[in-house]
Amino acid sequence: MAPSTSNPFSEITIKLKHSYTTTQWVGLFFLSLLLGCNSSEDPVSPEEGMNPGDEIVDLEGVALTYRNQCGGCHGQDLGSFVEREWTYGNSLEEVIQSITDGYADNGMPAYGSALGAQEIEDLTNYILTEIDGKTKAMLEAENPDLSGLITSDDLTFRVETLTDDIPGIPWGLEQLPNGEILVTERGGRLFLVGNDKQLTEVTGVPEVASQGQGGLLDVLIHPDFENNAFVYLSYSRVNPSNSSERSTAVARARLQGNNLIDVENIFTALPYLNSGQHFGSRLVFDNNGYLYVSVGDRGYRDVYPQELDNAIGKIHRIQDDGEIPTDNPFYTTPGAVNSIFTYGTRNPQGMSLHPQTGAVWEGEHGPQGGDEINILEAGNNNGWPVISYGINYDGTTFTDLTELNGMEQPVYYWTPSIAPCGMTFVSSDFYGSWRNDLFVGSLKFEYLHRLKMNGNTVVGHETLLDGIGRVRDAQMGTDGYLYVVVEGPGRLIRLVPEQ
Ligand code: HEC
DSSP states (O other): OOSOOOOTTGGGOOOOOSOOOHHHHHHHHHHHHHHHTTOSSOOOOSSOOOOOOOSSOOHHHHHHHIIIIIHHHHOTTOTTTTTOOOSSOOSHHHHHHHHHHOBGGGTBOOOTTTSOHHHHHHHHHHHHHHHTTOOHHHHHHTSOOOOSEEEOSSOEEEEEEEEEEEOSOEEEEEEOTTSOEEEEETTTEEEEEOTTOOEEEEBOOOOOOOSTTOSEEEEEEOTTHHHHOEEEEEEEEEETTEEEEEEEEEEEEEEETTEEEEEEEEEEOSSOBSOOSOOOOOEEEOTTSOEEEEEOOTTOTTTSTTOTTSSTTEEEEEOTTSOOOTTSTTTTSTTSOTTEEEEOOSEEEEEEEOTTTOOEEEEEEOSBSOEEEEEOOTTOBOOTTTSOSOBOTTSOOSOOOSOOTTSOOOSEEESSOOOEEEEEEOOSGGGGGGTTOEEEEETTTOSEEEEEEETTEEEEEEEESTTSOOEEEEEEOTTSOEEEEETTTEEEEEEEEOO
16 A cells, blocks of 8 residues: 555656666855855745635535645644643734744645645634534544454454553653563653553663653663663753753663652753754664764754764764773764764664664654655765755755765655654564564554565565554564554554454
8 A cells, every 4th residue: 555645746746767866965055055054054045835725615525625734743633732831822823924934944834835724724723613613532532442353454453551551742662671661751750550550660761851842752762671771862962061952862770660760960961952842852773782873963964964064964873881882883084973873864763673784774754755764874865955856844955866876775665755754674483474573653544554575675564553652662562562642642562463
């Protein structure tokens, strides 16, 4: 099945196959700098608009616009607007203003050029009407019934809910050797889900900057956890000398009962920036004990990802104590940040180790289209934002290039976006032919996307658990089961194959 739904932008995505000469591309590059550098954030440029739309209020059309443009971030069920404490007000005028001008620094694009004034007003009426009288509890009651057996292409399974009591937005999960499961909540809390399915809060978590896409993010245990009890947490950390700036950081601690002790920050992606978005932030150990940390571009598309003198828009490789391995690809490169493993990355919210090859695979959000799955190899440039299959949220383009010498092609990309979050290979024997397939959570379409793999090649697709809610993380447990956390309500589930 093709992983796409109708989207007005898919038609104008240009898939260029011809290659550019060096002079051509240098020229294009400087032209793009000239056009794009007046703002360091992902620009929302006014040059090109989408169809202004007609004057007739067509509810179906509005619902579709909402689904394609807004639902990926605000929930397809309008969940983020229900019982909202509005920052900028919820009168017709105030909401229109929010949509028109956006809050680019905080991750809300401006739609004033992409949508016509009438379209924005219709959208506003649609949102305000739809949420009128709704409560979060009502939304939760509308979740699809996933009890009973579920039949997929190659497997029949059922969904077992371990807990639906996780407050806030669950973000990362990791099972301990004794079967208990650590789950992070983006607001800053860490929970232990016991074998009796009870939720216990773990104390001693470092202070996090919970704002925008930031907060307490991924959780991982050390390969030798049974002997050293090391737990790793990625999070957005406040600059100790400027409270308006944050960055992606990694803390290491020991888990003792329900407490973290010996908490120590072992990695900070510098520079700290005044931005609440694109922290990236997945953690994975490879088979040699190196720790990989994914860091997003923080919205500074044209400033950091292609330069090696900073840690932003990169995947880093460090030792389990934060020391830098001397065989890192840029270890001896003058001026380079020596933890960099790969660069040219936008917002990598998925990372998983291939069960057969041991390679680290990464999944990242494209802007509008162009979500990617990449295999990471030392020193690679994954191309963001010089090459991309995506376009700006307002429908304008920032590059015409999808390929260039010296920049890697993704193993797979999605246009339109599914907004991929956590991902994992199925590495156990429990799931028959799912073994070695890649499972990617979709925030936007609220399902689990199965990429059927043959080695490193995607050979098929299947969507599972359609409508379950925004899928934040998918991980193999130490017990061989596939676990997933979703929001609305915060749930930890496992997929249990029929025996
Ligand atoms: C890429 C993610 C993203 C997309 C796409 C997006 N938003 Fe937002 N939106 C946000 C974020 C993040 C905020 C919070 C900004 C802040 O607090 O400053 C926000 C804030 C808002 C607000 C103000 C809410 C308040 O509390 O006052 C409105 C209204 C809004 N969005 C409507 C929309 C509509 C309508 C669309 C689609 C046309 C849309 N958004 C698309 C991320 C997004």
